Amino acid sequence: METNRRKFVKLSALMAAGWAANPAWSFPGQAGAPGAGPLPDAIYALVDHCRNTRYEALPAEVVTATRTQILDTVAVTLPALGADGIRQLYEVSRESGGRGESRVLGTDVRLPLETAARLNAAMAAALEFDDTYEPALMHASCVTIPVALAVADFTGRVSGKELIAAVAAGTDAACRLSRAGSPGVSPFVVGWDPTPMYGILAAALVAGRLMGLTREQMVAAVGLAYHQLSGNAQAAVDGTDAKRLGAGFAAYGGVLSARLAKRGVIGTDHVLQGVKGLFKQYHGGKYSEEALLGGLGSRFAGLDIAPKPYPCCRGGHVAIDGILELVKANDLKAGDIESVTIYSPPAEMMLLGAPLEKKRNPQTIVEAQFSNPWMAAAAIQDRAVGLRHFSAAALRRADLRALAGRVFTVEDKSLVRPDGGPGFARVELVTRAGKKLDKLVKFAKGDPRNPMTPDEYRDKVFECADAAGMKRAQAERLVARFRQLEAEPDVAALNAALAIG
CATH class of the missing domain: 1.10.4100.10 (2-methylcitrate dehydratase PrpD)
Structure with a gap:
């Protein structure tokens, strides 16, 4: 009975697929099991x-x-x-x-x-x-x-x-x-x-x-x-x-x-x-x-x-990298900034830049995670973007909200990434002294063409462990085990060792 059922299902699928042009089962260059045909x-x-x-x-x-x-x-x-x-x-x-x-x-x-x-x-x-x-x-x-x-x-x-x-x-x-x-x-x-x-x-x-x-x-x-x-x-x-x-x-x-x-x-x-x-x-x-x-x-x-160096939408990382570079290279403080303009391709503009008023005033952590103005504000104010910037406490910070209000977003189709993936970004900072600074970033930190350093990666792992309440000694032991994962005879034991006391 079960064999007949399987044959019926298989036959029904073939009939539904149709035996006309481009049949579903004729996939060029792909061999099936030995002797089974395409x-x-x-x-x-x-x-x-x-x-x-x-x-x-x-x-x-x-x-x-x-x-x-x-x-x-x-x-x-x-x-x-x-x-x-x-x-x-x-x-x-x-x-x-x-x-x-x-x-x-x-x-x-x-x-x-x-x-x-x-x-x-x-x-x-x-x-x-x-x-x-x-x-x-x-x-x-x-x-x-x-x-x-x-x-x-x-x-x-x-x-x-x-x-x-x-x-x-x-x-x-x-x-x-x-x-x-x-x-x-x-x-x-x-x-x-x-x-x-x-x-x-x-x-x-x-x-x-x-x-x-x-x-x-x-x-x-x-x-x-x-x-x-x-x-x-x-x-x-x-x-x-x-x-x-x-x-x-x-x-x-x-x-x-x-x-x-x-x-x-x-x-x-x-x-x-x-x-x-x-x-x-x-x-x-x-x-x-x-x-x-x-x-x-x-x-x-x-x-x-x-891997992500910042806990927010990957499409915004190019802008963060550009802003951090400009702020650090020119030793800029939040009070030095008159305005910031982030130029993004259409997909990133839709997710991270529009509508502008909503992106400037995130009401939830998820909204902040998908806001270029919020990411820019954190990068300028604290010269870092981490887990602490996407929390209920961060959403109440007047300094971040004030800075986000000075960020503008503009769509630029020329910034679409030719090979797919998160597009490029151009950031423009204007200082209160009237100086204009500009930076184009194509590949965000973490991209294989712009990899994170071992120290940056280590900092990320321990930032997460600290935020979870895990003691540093336990975190270090676990990192050592994961780096030698091949030696684990039973992964269930490793899962058990992750329990935070």
């Missing part, structure tokens, strides 16, 4: 990539980058438990109860697997301190890493090497998916938030691998995740708490899909190229085969992921 859909290539990538086959630089991304994500997760939106999610999650399968990072609290993954992923994204795949504005790590850690807790037999391999492959898949759709166009201009949108598919891939799903089960898991796919950009535009929860929703849906698939639930296997697949339904058929599958298994997108 793959039905490109999702099979990504599933095989995520199932079969082994730690020993990873290039050394990919291992290093992935290890760093895991530490970075854990660090930015720890201080977020009390943040607006996260606090309420934590309360609801605990009230709902269920089996204690996985740990809430930084605590001794255990929740059902998908519930813990949802909370941890939302925490990882909440403070806007998580890293960014700039070519597609994708925050992959805040989904793939919390999912991997939660599943490691659940199974209790995931080594550090296996964690690195699963995260490297899953993050690579997430970044490839996000870059492939609507190539050359900012996802926020199209209207999507790529993190929850592609994150749910990546979450299913990572969870499926670590749960030991078969190839067919893993394809089913991604198909089930696709049925839940969402992720519009309105929350980011409005600056609401919903922006913090998208990564969590993706983690929950992806993990649940993997659990269901392991029990035999069938999802579509035409996830990407079906007549109602992702690229047709969400991108009008516009996608890049090269971005999706080019160099699969030999080239990893994780190498292009940029």
Whole structure:
């Protein structure tokens, strides 16, 4: 009976796809299982990539980058438990109860697997301190890493090497998916938030691998995740708490899909190229085969992921860098500044610069995280932009509000970044003495072309640990363990060591 059911589902999918021009299963250059012919859909290539990538086959630089991304994500997760939106999610999650399968990072609290993954992923994204795949504005790590850690807790037999391999492959898949759709166009201009949108598919891939799903089960898991796919950009535009929860929703849906698939639930296997697949339904058929599958298994997108030095929207970092450079080089104080003008491309203008009055007067922390005037004010006033500038106390600071009121924003289409990702920015400072200072910044600190220094990275990790209330000795021990993650026999023990006493 089950065999007949599977045949019916497969036949129905083929009929729905149509046997006309450009059939969904004829994907050039992609071989299926030995003797099986062409793959039905490109999702099979990504599933095989995520199932079969082994730690020993990873290039050394990919291992290093992935290890760093895991530490970075854990660090930015720890201080977020009390943040607006996260606090309420934590309360609801605990009230709902269920089996204690996985740990809430930084605590001794255990929740059902998908519930813990949802909370941890939302925490990882909440403070806007998580890293960014700039070519597609994708925050992959805040989904793939919390999912991997939660599943490691659940199974209790995931080594550090296996964690690195699963995260490297899953993050690579997430970044490839996000870059492939609507190539050359900012996802926020199209209207999507790529993190929850592609994150749910990546979450299913990572969870499926670590749960030991078969190839067919893993394809089913991604198909089930696709049925839940969402992720519009309105929350980011409005600056609401919903922006913090998208990564969590993706983690929950992806993990649940993997659990269901392991029990035999069938999802579509035409996830990407079906007549109602992702690229047709969400991108009008516009996608890049090269971005999706080019160099699969030999080239990893994780190498292009940029850690954030400032806890706010990555699109604003270029302006922060420019302002900090001008202020420090010219020894300017807040009282010396008559006005600041930030020139941004359309996508960043929409997210960070308009409407100007709202951006000058953020009412919530999320609004401040998406405000170029607020970021500029912090950079000028304190010559730094850190977690303390995105807090209830900071929103009450009269000096920051006064400075933000002297910041202007202007759209400049010439600042669009040719290769995609956060655009360039030009900042113009006018002093009360009438001096005009100008700076163009193309690649923000943290970009592979403008990397953070070891000291800057160390400062970030300990800033997060301090904000979470973790004692420095515990933080230093944990940093040492994460830097030798390959030596961990069971990641569940490392999760337990993160509990803040």
